[in-house]
Amino acid sequence: MAEGSTLAAVAARAGVSIASASRALNGGIASTSTIARVQQAADDLGYRPNLMARGLQSGRTGQVAMLVPDAANPVYARMMSALQSELDAHGIRLLMQQVPAEPVDAVAALSAGLVDGAIVVALRVTDDVLAAVRTAAVPVVVLGLVETAGVDSVRADSHAGMGLLVDHLVAQGARRIGLIVGPVDTTPGRTRLDGFVAACERQGIAADLVEVADDFTHAAARPAARAMLERGVPDAIVAANDAMALATLRECATRGLRVPHDLLLAGLDDTEPAELSVPSLTSIDLGAHDRARIAARTLLSRIDGAAPTGQQAVAPRLVVRESTTKETA
Amino acid sequence: MAEGSTLAAVAARAGVSIASASRALNGGIASTSTIARVQQAADDLGYRPNLMARGLQSGRTGQVAMLVPDAANPVYARMMSALQSELDAHGIRLLMQQVPAEPVDAVAALSAGLVDGAIVVALRVTDDVLAAVRTAAVPVVVLGLVETAGVDSVRADSHAGMGLLVDHLVAQGARRIGLIVGPVDTTPGRTRLDGFVAACERQGIAADLVEVADDFTHAAARPAARAMLERGVPDAIVAANDAMALATLRECATRGLRVPHDLLLAGLDDTEPAELSVPSLTSIDLGAHDRARIAARTLLSRIDGAAPTGQQAVAPRLVVRESTTKETA
DNA sequence: GACAGGACTGGAAACGTTTACAGCACGACG
DNA sequence: CGTCGTGCTGTAAACGTTTCCAGTCCTGTC
Numbered sequence: 001m002a003e004g005s006t007l008a009a010v011a012a013r014a015g016v017s018i019a020s021a022s023r024a025l026n027g028g029i030a031s032t033s034t035i036a037r038v039q040q041a042a043d044d045l046g047y048r049p050n051l052m053a054r055g056l057q058s059g060r061t062g063q064v065a066m067l068v069p070d071a072a073n074p075v076y077a078r079m080m081s082a083l084q085s086e087l088d089a090h091g092i093r094l095l096m097q098q099v100p101a102e103p104v105d106a107v108a109a110l111s112a113g114l115v116d117g118a119i120v121v122a123l124r125v126t127d128d129v130l131a132a133v134r135t136a137a138v139p140v141v142v143l144g145l146v147e148t149a150g151v152d153s154v155r156a157d158s159h160a161g162m163g164l165l166v167d168h169l170v171a172q173g174a175r176r177i178g179l180i181v182g183p184v185d186t187t188p189g190r191t192r193l194d195g196f197v198a199a200c201e202r203q204g205i206a207a208d209l210v211e212v213a214d215d216f217t218h219a220a221a222r223p224a225a226r227a228m229l230e231r232g233v234p235d236a237i238v239a240a241n242d243a244m245a246l247a248t249l250r251e252c253a254t255r256g257l258r259v260p261h262d263l264l265l266a267g268l269d270d271t272e273p274a275e276l277s278v279p280s281l282t283s284i285d286l287g288a289h290d291r292a293r294i295a296a297r298t299l300l301s302r303i304d305g306a307a308p309t310g311q312q313a314v315a316p317r318l319v320v321r322e323s324t325t326k327e328t329a
Numbered sequence: 330m331a332e333g334s335t336l337a338a339v340a341a342r343a344g345v346s347i348a349s350a351s352r353a354l355n356g357g358i359a360s361t362s363t364i365a366r367v368q369q370a371a372d373d374l375g376y377r378p379n380l381m382a383r384g385l386q387s388g389r390t391g392q393v394a395m396l397v398p399d400a401a402n403p404v405y406a407r408m409m410s411a412l413q414s415e416l417d418a419h420g421i422r423l424l425m426q427q428v429p430a431e432p433v434d435a436v437a438a439l440s441a442g443l444v445d446g447a448i449v450v451a452l453r454v455t456d457d458v459l460a461a462v463r464t465a466a467v468p469v470v471v472l473g474l475v476e477t478a479g480v481d482s483v484r485a486d487s488h489a490g491m492g493l494l495v496d497h498l499v500a501q502g503a504r505r506i507g508l509i510v511g512p513v514d515t516t517p518g519r520t521r522l523d524g525f526v527a528a529c530e531r532q533g534i535a536a537d538l539v540e541v542a543d544d545f546t547h548a549a550a551r552p553a554a555r556a557m558l559e560r561g562v563p564d565a566i567v568a569a570n571d572a573m574a575l576a577t578l579r580e581c582a583t584r585g586l587r588v589p590h591d592l593l594l595a596g597l598d599d600t601e602p603a604e605l606s607v608p609s610l611t612s613i614d615l616g617a618h619d620r621a622r623i624a625a626r627t628l629l630s631r632i633d634g635a636a637p638t639g640q641q642a643v644a645p646r647l648v649v650r651e652s653t654t655k656e657t658a
Numbered sequence: 659g660a661c662a663g664g665a666c667t668g669g670a671a672a673c674g675t676t677t678a679c680a681g682c683a684c685g686a687c688g
Numbered sequence: 689c690g691t692c693g694t695g696c697t698g699t700a701a702a703c704g705t706t707t708c709c710a711g712t713c714c715t716g717t718c
Contacts, residue, residue, distance in 0.1 A: 006705090015430040016668085017667070017668045018668085018705085019668060019669075020666085021665090023666095028707090029665075029667090029705095030665095031665080031667090034667085046464065048437070048441050049441065049704085050441060050704050050705070051443050051705095052381045052384040052390070052703085052704080052705090053385050053673090053703070053704035053706090054704080055704075056379070056381040056382050056703090056705075057672075057673050057705045057706045057707085058706060063443075068683065071400070071405075071406040072410075073427065074403075076400075080427060081400070081427070093426075095424040095425070096400070096424070096426070097423070097424055098410070111375075112378065112380040113381045114443075130548075135375065148466070155626075189697065246602070246605050246606075247605055249607060250605045250607060250609070253608075272401070272547055273575070276547055277575075277579070277606065277607070278579060278606070278607055320521055335673095335675090336674065336675065338673095345698085347674090347698090348677075348697075349696085351675070351677085352676090352696095352697090353678080357676095359695095359696075359697085360695080360696060379673085381673085381675050382673070382674035382676090382703090383674080383676075384675090385673090385674080385675075385703050386674080386676045386702075386703090387677095492664040561693065641688075
């Protein structure tokens with residue numbers, strides 16, 4: 001075990017003071033020979049600077065955290081990859097943590113000095129969460145809809161996304177469209193429901209066929225889909241995200257309903273499984289990659305001392321696939 | 330910003346020494362009135378102990394890390410959940426980090442004092458990785474196949490799992506079975522290939538229809554599936570994991586091949602998407618949940634000072650679904 | 659040959675916490 | 689009334705690092 005070799009040990013081995021050793025390793029002012037000796041000693045001992053001590057002293061940890069409600073949702077994995085490639089360039093480590101839907105405690109814990117900043121995905125952006133974000137000791141960027149000034153946020157325009165989707169379905173001939181959504185006291189739930197209703201009104205069709213699932217997962221969507229289909233088969237179903245759409249697709253198959261032949265189906269998020277399902281799933285790209293990139297940059301500039309930017313939004317994009325195009329059936 | 334209120338500030342506000350404040354908050358010896366005053370002062374100031382300072386002093390961080398090669402693979406999300414429920418009971422925070430397939434640097438970085446231990450998923454358990462694990466300053470449990478003594482590991486028996494799968498497919502009438510696998514210089518790649526070949530030999534069938542994809546993702550499996558199908562349609566295809574099986578399913582659909590009517594298809598890992606696909610996917614449950622639970626317990630006892638346990642394995646279980654049962658077609 | 663300046667070095671303080679130790683007051687017991 | 693233990697408190701040392709500051713040595717210049 002090469003544990004715990006300290007800078008003091010390195011300095012002793014190199015025959016210099018701790019201060020010189022530190023400077024030699026961190027590119028401070030030091031003579032060539034000192035640098036060489038210290039470097040050699042450090043290698044010999046397998047020295048690793050203690051990040052706790054460094055963080056305590058310098059106030060910088062070189063880490064940021066990403067807080068997500070559900071690690072199994074592929075959209076967060078995609079965001080994480082985008083974040084990471086952005087942060088890697090700055091030598092910053094990205095840590096992911098799965099936290100409850102209302103991450104008040106987790107956000108408050110960010111003030112404990114472990115990270116230089118955080119990116120928080122919050123399904124419910126309550127006043128408590130906002131307060132926690134605002135009083136956190138480190139900059140926080142919220143991924144989600146935040147109206148409050150002084151809080152950085154990057155949001156998807158799922159309202160507009162729903163509009164694109166409904167327009168597309170109507171253009172494909174659907175008149176009776178159902179929505180399977182997650183809890184409407186969450187930001188995504190509320191926005192997607194509102195977007196759906198608004199789009200239906202604009203198109204002059206009914207928006208009363210709505211099922212609310214317990215959360216935004218496969219598992220919760222399945223019974224919701226079942227309930228909806230038992231009330232009759234609509235022309236099309238929209239689900240609040242791809243995972244829920246795929247659960248719906250599965251339920252359709254179980255009932256012998258063929259998509260898109262018997263009904264059209266679409267989701268939101270445009271995750272990889274949407275592309276791979278049979279039939280492949282029409283979806284709305286809510287710009288997960290771009291949102292993550294913007295969030296990373298905003299966070300980095302905040303860490304560098306910049307003032308909060310406020311809300312930023314990313315435009316949605318319709319991605320049409322087999323599940324809403326009858327021709328391919 | 331309630332940033333940076335230190336213990337010294339709390340102590341001053343409560344009119345006691347720093348030591349007393351620390352004791353009052355951490356359940357040490359202190360009078361009732363002191364505890365009350367300190368508690369009150371801490372609440373007023375929104376005090377959060379600095380974990381860096383605490384960690385530096387006490388050597389304990391209350392955190393463990395999980396290192397995974399691909400955050401998008403649902404099997405890791407499942408493991409993470411299992412780990413978390415195990416660790417939550419001990420008040421330990423779980424951090425996930427996405428690292429390269431050969432996580433030497435990342436494992437070495439564990440010695441930097443940020444975490445009390447780690448669970449590492451390594452696709453390639455090279456000597457370098459083993460050395461890094463053994464010399465790490467904190468206990469590490471490897472999820473994967475490790476023969477070396479003195480290193481804790483929990484492995485899936487994917488060799489046996491392949492056996493179950495091939496037996497099942499042969500029982501369903503398949504004689505010509507193809508395998509789509511990831512890189513064979515990885516542990517899972519090698520084990521699954523060997524298991525496949527062994528099972529085929531045991532069954533007296535050919536094992537020459539093998540495609541090796543660049544990694545274990547959807548994206549890499551797709552062209553591999555295409556290549557295999559272009560050489561003719563076998564009776565059945567096995568993929569090294571569910572994600573790759575689903576990519577194969579997609580490729581079959583694109584070519585107008587129906588599963589299970591025209592060929593059988595199965596994967597490994599038994600992740601949720603396998604259950605949801607159409608047709609639902611036969612898979613091998615490699616015990617992700619159990620492996621994670623065992624790994625967590627092993628790690629906890631290691632952190633408490635126990636000696637390494639060595640290798641532990643979890644038995645596989647066949648889960649038959651639509652993709653390998655012709656009746657349901 | 660003195661002196662300014664630069665290059666380099668070591669001592670020591672600081673970051674915020676925990677904890678060993680010593681001190682203090684108080685009640686009980688002899 | 690002295691002594692001892694008990695319950696609580698404060699002082700100070702440590703954890704490992706970075707960084708300020710003062711010092712030393714050397715080189716070049718007048």
